[in-house]
Every structure is written in C-alpha cells, then in structure tokens.
Amino acid sequence: MSAAEVELNAEELKGIRDTGLDDATLHASLSETWKTPDGLYGWLATVDHKRIAQRYVVTAFLFLILAGISALVMRLQLASPEAGRVGPDLYNQLFTMHGTTMMFLFAVPMMEGFAIYLVPLMIGSRNVAFPRLNAFSYWVYVSGGLMIWVAFAFNTGADAGWFSYVPLAGPEYGTGKRPDFWAQMVTYTEVSALAVAVEVIATVFKQRAPGMTLDRMPIYVWSALVMAFIILFAMPAVMVSSTMLILDRLVGTQFFNPASGGDVLLWQHLFWFFGHPEVYIIFIPATGFVSAILPAFVRRPVFGYLGIVLSLIGIGLLSFGLWVHHMFATGLPQLGESFFTASSMMIAIPSGIQIFCWIATIWGGRPILATPLLFVLGFIVTFVIGGLTGVMVASVPLDLQVHDTYFVVAHLHYVLVGGAVFPLLGAVYYWFPKITGRMLCERLGKWNFWLVFIGFNATFFPMHILGLQGMPRRVYTYPLESGWGGTNLFVSLCSLVLTAGFGVLFHNVVLSLRRGRLAGDNPWGASTLEWATASPPPSYNFPRIPVVDHREPLWKDAEVLPVAEGLRIDAREVIAGTVADAVPQIRQPSADNSIWPFLAAIAVGVAFLASIYTPWAVVWGSLPVAVTFIGWFWPKAIPEDEE
Ligand code: HEM
Ligand SMILES: [Cu+2]
Numbered sequence: 166m167s168a169a170e171v172e173l174n175a176e177e178l179k180g181i182r183d184t185g186l187d188d189a190t191l192h193a194s195l196s197e198t199w200k201t202p203d204g205l206y207g208w209l210a211t212v213d214h215k216r217i218a219q220r221y222v223v224t225a226f227l228f229l230i231l232a233g234i235s236a237l238v239m240r241l242q243l244a245s246p247e248a249g250r251v252g253p254d255l256y257n258q259l260f261t262m263h264g265t266t267m268m269f270l271f272a273v274p275m276m277e278g279f280a281i282y283l284v285p286l287m288i289g290s291r292n293v294a295f296p297r298l299n300a301f302s303y304w305v306y307v308s309g310g311l312m313i314w315v316a317f318a319f320n321t322g323a324d325a326g327w328f329s330y331v332p333l334a335g336p337e338y339g340t341g342k343r344p345d346f347w348a349q350m351v352t353y354t355e356v357s358a359l360a361v362a363v364e365v366i367a368t369v370f371k372q373r374a375p376g377m378t379l380d381r382m383p384i385y386v387w388s389a390l391v392m393a394f395i396i397l398f399a400m401p402a403v404m405v406s407s408t409m410l411i412l413d414r415l416v417g418t419q420f421f422n423p424a425s426g427g428d429v430l431l432w433q434h435l436f437w438f439f440g441h442p443e444v445y446i447i448f449i450p451a452t453g454f455v456s457a458i459l460p461a462f463v464r465r466p467v468f469g470y471l472g473i474v475l476s477l478i479g480i481g482l483l484s485f486g487l488w489v490h491h492m493f494a495t496g497l498p499q500l501g502e503s504f505f506t507a508s509s510m511m512i513a514i515p516s517g518i519q520i521f522c523w524i525a526t527i528w529g530g531r532p533i534l535a536t537p538l539l540f541v542l543g544f545i546v547t548f549v550i551g552g553l554t555g556v557m558v559a560s561v562p563l564d565l566q567v568h569d570t571y572f573v574v575a576h577l578h579y580v581l582v583g584g585a586v587f588p589l590l591g592a593v594y595y596w597f598p599k600i601t602g603r604m605l606c607e608r609l610g611k612w613n614f615w616l617v618f619i620g621f622n623a624t625f626f627p628m629h630i631l632g633l634q635g636m637p638r639r640v641y642t643y644p645l646e647s648g649w650g651g652t653n654l655f656v657s658l659c660s661l662v663l664t665a666g667f668g669v670l671f672h673n674v675v676l677s678l679r680r681g682r683l684a685g686d687n688p689w690g691a692s693t694l695e696w697a698t699a700s701p702p703p704s705y706n707f708p709r710i711p712v713v714d715h716r717e718p719l720w721k722d723a724e725v726l727p728v729a730e731g732l733r734i735d736a737r738e739v740i741a742g743t744v745a746d747a748v749p750q751i752r753q754p755s756a757d758n759s760i761w762p763f764l765a766a767i768a769v770g771v772a773f774l775a776s777i778y779t780p781w782a783v784v785w786g787s788l789p790v791a792v793t794f795i796g797w798f799w800p801k802a803i804p805e806d807e808e
Contacts, residue, residue, distance in 0.1 A: 185730065191708050194734040199291065199705040201758060210758040212296035213704055214281050217303050219600065221278025224307055225271050231314065232266035233667065235259045237660060244657035246645045256641035257324035258343075262317055264327030265347065268443065269354045270310045272585055276450040277302075277361040279592060280389040282600070284365055286695035286702060287383050289374030289711045291739050292755050294367035295360075297762045297797060302360035304766030309353025312774055316346040323347035326639065328440060329410070331421040331432045336414045345414060345777045348407040352773055355400045362396035365389050372739050373747040374694065375729050376713040383693045383716075384467060387474050388453025391481040392446055398485065399442035406435035416780050430495060437488035444580065445484040449477060451588035452519055455541050458588075458595050459523060461691040462538040463530025466717055469522035476515035483512045493564045502561050509559035516552060520545060535689075536610030540591030543618045547583025551576060554629065569639075572632025578625045590617065590670065597674070598688045602700045603681030609673040613666055620663030627652050692717035697726055710740055713747075761797035768793045 186194075201211040211217070239259050242251035251259065285293055293299050316322060324343050325334035334344040369390045373382065409420040410432070419425035421432050456467050467473060489497065489505040523545065532538060554576040558564045567573060590613070598604050632638075636649050643649055687696035696719055698707050709728035715721045729749070732738045737755040742748050772786025 186734070188708065191734065192703070195705040195708065196703065198735060198737055201704065206760065207758070209763045210760045212292070212300050212756055212758050212762075214285055214293045214296065214299060215702060217299050218278045218282030220303055221274050221281060221306070224310070225275035225278060228266050228270040228310055232263050232271055233664065235263040235266070237664060239263065240657040240660045242641060243653050245654060246643055246647065246650045248642055251641060253641045254324070257639075258317060258322035260639055261323045261326050261347070262313070265313070265323060265350070267581070268327055269350065272447045272581070273354070273358060273443070274306055275589060276392060276447055276585075277358060280365050280392065280450060281361065283596070283695060284368055284386055284389050285372070286698070286706055287386050287693050288369065288372060288377060289694045289707060289713065290368065290372040291706050291737070293364045294372060295364050296756045297759055298360045299364055300759075301762035301766050302357040304763050305353050305360075305769060306357035308766065308770035309350045309357070312353070312770075313346050313350040316342070321346060323350075328436050331410065331429055334410060335421055339414060342777060345411055348411040349773050349777055351403055351407040353770065355404045356769070358396050358400050362393040365393040366397070370744045371741045373742060374711050374713050375740065375742060375747060375749045377747045379745050381713055381716045384456035384470065384473055385450075385453035387477055388450045388456070391477045392450045395442045395446050395449070395481050395484060399439045399446065402435050403439035406432060406439075411777075415777075430492070433492050433495065434488070437491040438485070440491065441488040442484040445480060447581065448584045449480060451544075451585045452477070454588040454592040454595075455523060455544060457693065458537045458541050458591050459526050460717075461595070461689040462533045462535055463527055464533075465526065465530040466692070467522060468525040468529065469518075470716065472518050473522050476518045479515040480512060483508065483515070487512065490559055490564070493561050494568045506559050506561060510556055513552060513556055520549065536605070536607060536614055537591040537595040539611070539614040540587050540594065543614065544583060544587035544591070547579055547587060547621065551579025551583050555580060567632050569637055570632035571628040571636045571638055574638050575625050575628035575632060582621055582625070593670070595689070597677070598684030599695055599700045599702070601678060601681070602684055603677050604684050604688060605673050605677045605681060609669055609676070613669040613673060616662055616666030616669060620659055620666050623659035624656055624663050627656050631656075687719065692720040694718060759797065761793055765790065765793035765797055
C-alpha cells in the first residue's frame with residue numbers, strides 16, 4: 166500500500182481520536198480495559214466473545230459425545246436380529262435423544278460457537294455487538310441441554326423422535342412428561358440461537374474494519390450472516406409449534422386435535438418450515454469453513470467470489486420453499502407435490518455452483534494435502550453422494566417407496582455428517598492453532614481423517630441397501646428371516662471404526678494442548694484478518710484496528726497492515742460504520758463484564774423448567790426474570806458523561 170492510500174484512509178477516520186501510543190503502553194492499557202477478572206466471578210461474568218465461543222464449542226463437543234454414545238448403543242442393539250440388549254422403550258428414547266441432541270445441542274450451537282469466535286476477528290473488531298446477550302445465550306443453551314439429559318437419566322427422555330410428531334407426542338399418547346421436556350428444550354435452544362443470530366447480524370453489518378466493504382468481506386463471514394438470517398426466520402416457527410404442543414399438553418388447548426377443530430398436519434408444516442432450513446443453518450456455515458480453508462492450502466483466492474456469495478444467499482432463500490418434501494407421504498394435492506419436488510431439485514443448482522467453484526479453485530492452485538484440506542476433499546465426496554440421494558427422495562414416487570426406511574437414515578447422515586461434520590473437523594484442524602496457540606499433530610490428523618472417512622462411509626453406505634431392502638427406521642429390532650442381519654452386523658462394526666476416528670481427534674487435542682508445536686500468528690500463511698493478530702488472540706483482539714482495502718488483506722504485498730487509531734484505551738470501544746461500505750461513523754461503547762446475564766439465564770431457565778409442571782411458573786417465574794433484566798440494563802454512565 167502506498168503512503169497516499171494510508172493518508173486517504175486516515176482521512177476517512179477523522180473524528181476518531183488518535184491515541185498515538187507505543188506498542189507496550191497500548192498493550193498494557195488495553196489488556197487492563199478488556200480483561201476478564203480471575204476466579205469464579207470472572208468465569209461467570211466474562212463477555213469476551215472468544216471465551217464464550219470456546220465454551221460453546223467445547224460444550225457442543227460434549228453433546229456430540231453423548232449423542233454418539235446413544236448411537237453406539239443403538240448399533241449394539243441392531244447388530245444382530247431379535248436381540249434383547251435394549252428394549253423398545255429405551256430404544257425410542259435413544260434415537261430421539263440422539264437426533265435431538267445432534268441437531269439442537271451439537272450441530273447448531275457448534276456453528277454458532279464458531280461464528281461468535283471468528284466473525285469479530287475476521288472483520289477486525291474487538292467484540293461482538295451485544296456482548297452480554299452473548300453470555301446470556303450460552304447459559305440458556307447449556308441449561309436447556311442439561312435439562313433434557315438429566316430428564317433422560319431419570320427415564321424421562323424424550324421418545325417421540327427428533328421431530329416429535331403429534332398425535333404421538335400430544336396429550337393423548339405422549340408418555341408422562343417426556344414430550345414436555347423435549348418441547349421446552351426447544352425453547353431454550355431457540356432463545357439462545359435467536360440471540361446469537363441478532364449478534365452476528367449486528368456485528369457483521371456495523372462493526373467491520375474500516376474499508377471492509379461488503380464485497381471485501383471473507384466468504385465465511387457471508388456464510389455466518391446468511392446462517393443468522395435463516396435462524397431469524399426459521400426458529401420462531403418451531404418455537405411457536407413447540408409452545409403450542411406444550412399448551413395442548415398442559416393447559417388443554419386443542420391446536421393439534423382434529424376432534425375440536427385442530428389440525429395434526431399443522432404440526433408437520435410448522436416443524437418442517439423450521440426443520441428444512443435447519444439443515445442449512447448447519448450446512449451454510451460449513452461451506453463457509455470450506456471457502457476459508459481452501460485458499461490457504463491451494464495458495465490462491467477462492468474462484469468465483471460473487472458466484473459463491475450469491476449461491477449462499479440463494480440457498481438461504483430457497484431453503485424456505487422446500488419443507489413439504491418431508492410430508493410427501495401425508496397425501497397432498499398433486500400440484501403441491503410437483504411444486505415441492507421442483508423446488509427441492511432447484512436447490513441443487515446453487516449448491517452445485519459452490520462445488521464447481523471449489524473444484525475450480527483446487528484445479529487452478531497448488532494443493533497442499535494437510536489435514537484441513539483432506540477433510541474438505543472428504544466433505545466434497547460425501548456431500549455429493551448425500552446430495553444425489555437427496556435429489557432421488559425429492560421425487561415423490563421414489564420417496565413413497567423409501568419413506569421411513571434406512572435409506573432416509575443413510576441420506577440424512579450423508580448430508581449432515583458429510584456436509585457439516587467433515588468441514589467442522591477441517592475447521593478444528595485449521596483454527597485450533599489460532600484458538601490455542603498450538604498446532605495439532607499432523608500425523609494423528611491423517612489417522613483421524615482416514616478413520617472417520619472410511620468408518621463413516623462403511624457405516625452409512627450399506628444403510629442405503631438396507632433401506633431399499635425394506636428395513637424401517639426407528640425399530641428396535643428385526644426378525645431373523647428378514648435377512649438383514651449380516652449387513653447390520655457390518656454396519657455396527659464399522660461404526661466402531663468411526664468412533665476410533667473421533668477417539669484420535671480427542672487424543673490429538675489433549676496431546677497438542679500441552680505439547681503441540683507453537684503456532685505463531687499465521688501458521689498457514691492465510692489471508693484473512695484473524696491471522697493478523699497473535700495466537701491465541703489477546704483479550705482485545707487487535708492492538709490497532711486494521712484498515713482493509715482488499716479481499717485478501719494479508720496477501721497484499723504490504724510490509725505492515727494499515728491500521729486505524731483513535732479508539733479509547735481506558736474504556737471498551739469498537740468502531741461502528743456504515744452497512745455497505747464500512748466507513749467509520751462512531752466510537753461505540755462495548756459492554757463490560759457482568760454477572761447479570763448469568764443470573765438472568767438462571768431465572769429464565771428455572772421459569773422454563775417449572776412451567777413443565779405448572780402454568781403458574783410463567784406468571785411467578787417472570788418476576789425473577791424481570792429483576793435480573795433490570796439489573797442487566799441498569800443505566801450506566803455513558804462515556805460522554807464522564808468526559
Ligand atoms: C457419528 C456417528 C453417528 C452414528 C453411528 C449415527 C447413528 C444413527 C442411527 C443408527 C440412527 C437411526 C435410529 C433409528 O432410526 O432406529 C440415527 C438417526 C439420526 N441421526 Fe445419527 N448417527 C451419527 C451421527 C449423527 C450426526 C452427526 C447427526 C446430525 C448432525 C445425526 C442425526 C441424526 C438424526 C436427526 C436422526 C433421526 C432421529 C430420529 O429418527 O428421530 N446423526 N443415527
Ligand atoms: Cu428438507
């Protein structure tokens with residue numbers, strides 16, 4: 166960058182005070198201003214997006230382990246025909262807890278966690294917008310997850326499937342309190358997801374580094390933004406429906422009871438209006454990982470920036486027009502079926518564009534086969550297979566044949582594991598050095614990849630065949646004469662290979678945390694801003710806010726990254742700018758640590774939980790909630806007052 170350009174940027178920044186401090190003073194004062202206090206109080210009160218994000222990621226991994234164990238127990242039971250290791254009642258709880266945990270407590274929060282960690286660093290800011298809401302969202306999520314698993318431990322695990330259809334989950338057939346716990350868990354996780362969505366949108370739109378116009382934004386940030394918008398429009402549908410379910414069960418409303426004018430299919434419409442976009446909430450940020458990882462390992466920018474961004478937005482919009490393909494077996498009018506078949510197949514177009522752009526990127530580059538790139542390649546192979554079976558089941562006649570069989574189980578795992586878990590593992594290998602300051606071991610990484618890739622395909626590919634042979638999903642056993650025993654045994658054994666792959670990952674993480682090679686700021690020679698700061702980043706992220714005039718700021722042949730100065734160092738501040746062009750407008754105060762979000766989450770959590778037992782909890786429970794919110798929002802002296 167020439168001196169003239171720096172001057173221009175500095176000109177844009179007028180109105181922001183220049184601190185003009187040397188590095189050591191700057192570091193000392195910013196560390197003091199942005200620090201998290203030691204001890205338990207600091208742990209509960211921190212609003213540092215990186216700490217909160219790390220918690221999200223670690224907690225989501227713990228839920229992955231729980232859900233994985235339930236899957237293994239299911240596979241143990243299904244390994245041989247007519248086995249009695251797990252009874253039907255426990256089996257129902259197992260597949261419901263597995264599916265529910267994977268979707269609501271693992272995949273979505275994992276993606277949220279990564280977004281909270283990466284977005285402020287990638288756009289050159291010091292924290293997310295609404296840092297206290299961020300802290301609140303984590304505690305709400307974790308209490309929802311704990312609640313449903315504690316209930317499971319007391320034999321009250323949800324048992325009506327991850328989509329909890331009525332009337333099975335309704336007042337007439339739903340066992341005990343089981344569906345109520347499911348419905349309330351949805352409320353917790355959705356409150357937290359909506360909070361994250363609002364933070365991500367506000368952060369991306371308002372807090373980008375000076376000069377980072379929308380078309381210079383990293384593709385991952387675009388994907389996080391699209392994810393946040395999908396959350397915003399999809400999640401309310403399931404919150405409404407789960408609340409209606411709990412009202413039907415607890416206070417005798419009749420939303421889903423046809424005898425009193427209610428409608429059973431209404432549940433399915435509301436659920437899938439959320440449920441289909443849900444898979445894109447998981448998949449879109451995963452494609453963002455791919456677009457972030459690829460350039461670093463093929464040494465060139467991703468091919469077709471505009472095409473990929475438009476595809477992301479296109480997928481986000483289209484994802485709201487497909488939900489009825491989950492309901493082909495409910496007897497819809499022919500025209501409706503054709504419409505939703507067509508729209509389901511249409512989504513293959515933007516997905517295909519992205520895949521071709523990635524292939525073109527690899528084609529034109531010089532690929533270095535490090536572990537993150539292996540996972541990306543594994544993702545492309547696996548996801549394409551899942552996409553192909555997706556196009557198959559989008560056609561009504563075929564769907565009616567394989568509906569509720571293991572073909573669907575195979576398909577959904579190919580898209581979910583292929584489309585989200587593979588990129589996620591790539592992302593773990595890619596950003597672990599940034600987050601912890603240490604590299605993961607490459608040799609173990611290769612073992613990790615091959616065990617997961619081979620284990621996954623060997624476990625799930627044969628399920629297509631089982632499905633075509635007629636094996637229904639959600640059955641706790643099958644007769645000897647069916648002839649499905651051999652394949653099932655093979656599948657169960659291969660799931661152990663997959664488990665071993667995850668074992669290697671956890672081993673690698675534990676080992677590398679202590680003994681991994683030190684990473685340095687930018688071990689992969691990557692181009693985006695998170696690599697411009699230390700690993701792990703300091704509490705304030707960047708000593709000086711970077712100024713961006715390029716899509717790949719760290720690949721420009723500049724000796725040093727241009728920076729903006731002028732934020733206060735004695736109070737928490739971020740730069741807020743215009744939405745499209747990121748021209749700095751104001752210095753925005755950023756919230757300090759506070760215990761109130763934690764207390765508010767407890768109050769909200771207790772109210773949600775108690776409302777399973779009495780509707781009065783909604784009334785009396787709102788009092789402590791109000792108190793904690795008053796504490797949280799108690800007016801503070803704004804910086805201008807102090808001056
Ligand atoms: C890691 C290895 C995994 C294994 C061995 C596994 C195994 C299984 C099995 C055996 C079932 C079918 C149960 C039945 O129909 O009887 C199932 C269902 C399901 N799995 Fe997985 N799974 C794994 C990972 C995942 C992941 C990563 C996700 C999502 C991100 C996921 C989401 C689901 C869902 C949504 C269902 C449907 C549950 C229902 O029918 O209500 N699974 N899984
Ligand atoms: Cu769908």
